[in-house]
Amino acid sequence: MSLTAFLYILALIMSGVLLFGAVYFVIMLTDLECDYINPIDLANNLNMYVMPEMVAHLFLFVMFLLLGEWMSMLLNLPLVGWNVVKVVNARQFYDATEVFRTLPKHKRENFVKVAFYLICFFYYLYSMIITLVNESTSDHQQVGY
16 A cells, blocks of 8 residues: 555545534534533633644645645645634634624634535545555556456
8 A cells, every 4th residue: 555545544534533623613613602602611622622623734735745646735725824824813713702703703614614624535535545446456457467
């Protein structure tokens, strides 16, 4: 199994985890909107996952860049850029005092992330299958089947 196939398997797993995290964020924001959770608890619960999500996504981006998987890298470029802008402007964390005012923006952002990670999940699945089939075909041709 090549490094590219392993990377797509890893990306598939990480994309599933990031998708689950984005859905969790949407659920928590909806709970805040319905007054099931207070803003301080929301900020404390979500802020601990913000940077690990960004680091995991940046790791995938860098790995695609290093292995020359240009389509996968370009697919991830918009969200990496968005995350970099948020970190540079120090807007990556949820502020308990501002969360009610910015709730629609946060919900919209997380719905977009759910859609993005869902698209990535199926793209990585397709790319993994294509990579493994191409490797299998080239192995059979070398053996002489």
